[in-house]
Amino acid sequence: MTEDLFEQLSATRLRTIESAQRDGATGFYLPDHRWEEPVYLLDGAKVTKEEFILRSGLEHLLPDVSAVKCSRCGREESPAQWHKRCGMPQPGSVACDGVFF
Ligand SMILES: [Zn+2]
Incomplete structure (x- = not known):
């Protein structure tokens, strides 16, 4: 070039x-x-x-974001899960209703 x-x-x-x-x-x-x-x-x-x-x-669209976190259980996920429900099965109760941020 x-x-x-x-x-x-x-x-x-x-x-x-x-x-x-x-x-x-x-x-x-x-x-x-x-x-x-x-x-x-x-x-x-x-x-x-x-x-x-x-x-x-x-900020979740920045390419160097490494992970997002569940607001309730703290589980980490890829940034593609941002603002989605966690849904992690909890011992003895319903699925986690936190959202990723
Ligand atoms: Zn969770």
């Missing part, structure tokens, strides 16, 4: 981010190349990764 093409790709990514900012979008843009920085948007404003995790409600 030529350097020009790399620059075009970076410019496309920047335009995508700028238009998301204008739209007041919430989301994140991971770098396509190692010289780029990840960008985290909250209602169109650039925020740190930490603010994004705490306030966006989308």
Whole structure:
């Protein structure tokens, strides 16, 4: 790939981010190349990764999330289970009705 093409790709990514900012979008843009920085948007404003995790409600979509936890029994599951019911059979009672977060 030529350097020009790399620059075009970076410019496309920047335009995508700028238009998301204008739209007041919430989301994140991971770098396509190692010289780029990840960008985290909250209602169109650039925020740190930490603010994004705490306030966006989308932190479970980040690729480096390792696990989600049941609100009741503490069981860990893959992030795909986020906000789903746990349903773990409990000794001597009904299934756990916690949700993963
Ligand atoms: Zn549970």
